[in-house]
Amino acid sequence: MAKKTPKAETHAFQAQVGRLLDIVANSFYSxxxxxxxxxxxxxxxxxxxxxxxxxxxxxxxxANADLKITLSINKNAKELTVTDNGIGMTHxxxxxxxxxxxxxxxxxxxxxxxxxxxxxxxxxxxxGMGFYxxxxxxxxxxxTSRKAGxxxxxxxxxxxKGEFTLSPTxxxxxxxxxxxxxxxxxxEFLEPARLRTIVKTYSDHIALPIVLKDGDKEDxxxxxxxxxxxxxxxxxxxxxxxFYRHVGHLGDEPWLVIHNHVEGKLEYRNLLFVxxxxxxxxxxxxxxxxxxxYVRRVFITDDCQDxxxxxxxxxxxxxxxxDLPLNVSREMLxxxxxVAKLRSGLVKRVxxxxxxxxxxxxxxxxSFWRNFGSVLKEGIYEDFERRxxxxxLARFSTTTSGDSFISLADYIGRMVEGQDSIFYISGEDTxxxxxxxxxxxxxxxxxxxxxxxxxVDEFWLPAVGEYxxxxxxxxxxxxxxxxxxxxxxxxxxxxxxxxxxxxxxxNDLVALFKLTLxxxxxxxxxxxxxxDSPVCLVAEEGDVDMHLSRLLKQHRRIEExxxxxxxxxxxxxxxxxxxxxxxxxxxSEELGDAAYLLLDQARIVEGESIPDPSAFARRLAGxxxxxxxx
Ligand code: ADP
Ligand code: MG
Numbered sequence: 216m217a218k219k220t221p222k223a224e225t226h227a228f229q230a231q232v233g234r235l236l237d238i239v240a241n242s243f244y245s246x247x248x249x250x251x252x253x254x255x256x257x258x259x260x261x262x263x264x265x266x267x268x269x270x271x272x273x274x275x276x277x278a279n280a281d282l283k284i285t286l287s288i289n290k291n292a293k294e295l296t297v298t299d300n301g302i303g304m305t306h307x308x309x310x311x312x313x314x315x316x317x318x319x320x321x322x323x324x325x326x327x328x329x330x331x332x333x334x335x336x337x338x339x340x341x342x343g344m345g346f347y348x349x350x351x352x353x354x355x356x357x358x359t360s361r362k363a364g365x366x367x368x369x370x371x372x373x374x375x376k377g378e379f380t381l382s383p384t385x386x387x388x389x390x391x392x393x394x395x396x397x398x399x400x401x402x403e404f405l406e407p408a409r410l411r412t413i414v415k416t417y418s419d420h421i422a423l424p425i426v427l428k429d430g431d432k433e434d435x436x437x438x439x440x441x442x443x444x445x446x447x448x449x450x451x452x453x454x455x456x457x458f459y460r461h462v463g464h465l466g467d468e469p470w471l472v473i474h475n476h477v478e479g480k481l482e483y484r485n486l487l488f489v490x491x492x493x494x495x496x497x498x499x500x501x502x503x504x505x506x507x508x509y510v511r512r513v514f515i516t517d518d519c520q521d522x523x524x525x526x527x528x529x530x531x532x533x534x535x536x537x538d539l540p541l542n543v544s545r546e547m548l549x550x551x552x553x554v555a556k557l558r559s560g561l562v563k564r565v566x567x568x569x570x571x572x573x574x575x576x577x578x579x580x581x582s583f584w585r586n587f588g589s590v591l592k593e594g595i596y597e598d599f600e601r602r603x604x605x606x607x608l609a610r611f612s613t614t615t616s617g618d619s620f621i622s623l624a625d626y627i628g629r630m631v632e633g634q635d636s637i638f639y640i641s642g643e644d645t646x647x648x649x650x651x652x653x654x655x656x657x658x659x660x661x662x663x664x665x666x667x668x669x670x671v672d673e674f675w676l677p678a679v680g681e682y683x684x685x686x687x688x689x690x691x692x693x694x695x696x697x698x699x700x701x702x703x704x705x706x707x708x709x710x711x712x713x714x715x716x717x718x719x720x721x722n723d724l725v726a727l728f729k730l731t732l733x734x735x736x737x738x739x740x741x742x743x744x745x746x747d748s749p750v751c752l753v754a755e756e757g758d759v760d761m762h763l764s765r766l767l768k769q770h771r772r773i774e775e776x777x778x779x780x781x782x783x784x785x786x787x788x789x790x791x792x793x794x795x796x797x798x799x800x801x802x803s804e805e806l807g808d809a810a811y812l813l814l815d816q817a818r819i820v821e822g823e824s825i826p827d828p829s830a831f832a833r834r835l836a837g838x839x840x841x842x843x844x845x
Contacts, residue, residue, distance in 0.1 A: 261301025693756030
């Protein structure tokens with residue numbers, strides 16, 4: 216009897232998936248076995264999701280309530296099948312989940328691919344390529360799935376070359392079976408001993424039994440208890456790492472493991488990780504926390520935003536509460552006082568562990584700070600209660616710290632005699648900041664200045680204002696009062712007491728500049744700020760910091776930046792010789808050009824654009840011509 220086969224639908228992979236599959240299928244990756252970790256990880260997630268759904272709809276579990284993952288081998292057909300009785304996928308889910316890459320940060324990630332196969336593969340491996348890694352070892356993959364509560368069952372099939380098909384199947388068991396037709400060279404994945412080793416290595420932490428089915432023989436390969444419930448002493452670092460990769464969807468090693476069982480008013484377990492490198496989604500606009508919440512071993516959600524503040528969103532891992540009700544819905548978790556208590560306990564713990572690490576190993580802490588410092592600093596203005604602790608954890612580059620970072624306590628310890636402020640300069644990157652003319656007087660006096668180059672610095676600094684009684688002071692803002700800080704005397708020379716006296720004619724030059732520049736500047740004045748440069752720009756005390764106003768203008772939050780003060784170095788040879796010409800016949804045009812040239816030059820040094828480049832060019836050419844004519 217000819218049974219009519221229902222027609223299969225053909226779908227194209229999303230372009231990004233197509234590219235990924237090309238790379239994956241043609242790579243000579245040395246850790247192909249990780250495909251099994253990825254499939255088992257998905258199967259375990261699927262069972263977690265079913266268990267959660269069954270809290271409110273127990274009928275979903277029906278007679279098939281022992282959740283497990285099965286590996287079956289068919290040596291003759293060279294097939295390996297990974298089966299789970301978890302939540303399953305509908306027709307549409309098969310098409311979207313196994314045809315696109317929905318994970319956040321993926322485009323960002325794909326843009327890092329270089330075209331060099333070996334390099335790209337290690338990057339992909341690090342990113343965790345999930346389901347698609349099956350195509351490293353299989354030339355055809357078949358996924359049959361029935362969603363919990365549905366009757367319809369669908370089969371997804373692909374050879375990984377641009378397309379997949381979907382066809383209806385006679386209803387199978389609830390859950391998902393993924394069959395791999397192994398490639399010629401990959402028959403090792405049909406060997407029970409090899410599979411056992413792989414599962415032990417990568418998936419022992421999975422809380423469900425992973426059963427190997429070889430003919431009639433069935434054998435559980437893993438320990439099958441949730442890793443975070445086991446005593447620390449029984450867990451080795453490899454097991455922590457594998458669990459971290461599983462929960463964190465990351466491929467690196469944890470930088471820090473925070474594993475506790477807390478008993479008392481609240482009882483919970485936390486197994487949290489700080490990653491070693493920056494996850495790609497760290498700066499997603501949503502600033503989402505990725506911690507998985509369990510209640511008595513049952514997975515509840517990985518989207519409980521009240522559990523962890525945004526400034527700790529780099530953490531990965533699980534929190535398992537004994538106190539929340541099992542039938543807690545995700546909505547009930549919002550503004551929940553128990554969750555708030557959990558959060559406060561967790562935050563305290565994490566901050567404490569970070570502090571310990573900072574005290575014990577400054578170098579390791581610096582690597583953490585490079586990755587996550589700018590995120591942690593968000594807490595300084597968001598978490599009022601923990602502000603001081605978080606400032607204590609902050610590290611800074613300074614004008615004298617070289618490649619290393621210092622704390623504010625270090626800074627205060629290194630303040631020079633007469634210094635009563637914490638000086639800082641802010642801008643886009645520390646290297647160009649280091650060259651700012653406004654730092655000259657500080658360098659000359661051996662005064663250290665913080666170099667702040669994270670956009671977030673513009674937010675917490677004004678909120679904090681001072682630390683341990685010392686005010687933060689921008690070196691590009693307001694009048695400079697270095698009065699009490701002595702300049703080290705130059706050796707062998709007499710003390711230059713005239714430094715504070717303004718050389719003759721400079722005051723006239725300042726007056727002339729003011730007249731010439733009019734509204735282009737707020738003021739022109741002499742300064743002690745400079746030693747090597749003739750001029751610089753500063754913001755008036757009380758105005759928005761120059762860097763911040765540039766930032767705001769870039770983001771179109773303000774139309775125009777406030778006009779600045781042009782400060783003049785009265786001892787610079789250029790300025791003193793210009794000063795001698797004030798009052799000379801015909802000098803006023805020359806001095807007017809000089810005023811504009813110096814202003815434009817100061818703008819360029821600030822990294823700003825100049826309002827009239829052609830006038831600048833004309834003036835500069837004029838001056839050069841005169842110089843050559845002499
Ligand atoms: P990730 O696990 O990081 O989301 P994957 O590529 O591993 O990425 O899987 C993509 C998606 O496919 C999963 O998020 C899930 O929705 C779905 N999926 C994969 N395997 C299964 C499975 N065994 N059961 C149910 N859904 C699955
Ligand atoms: Mg996955």
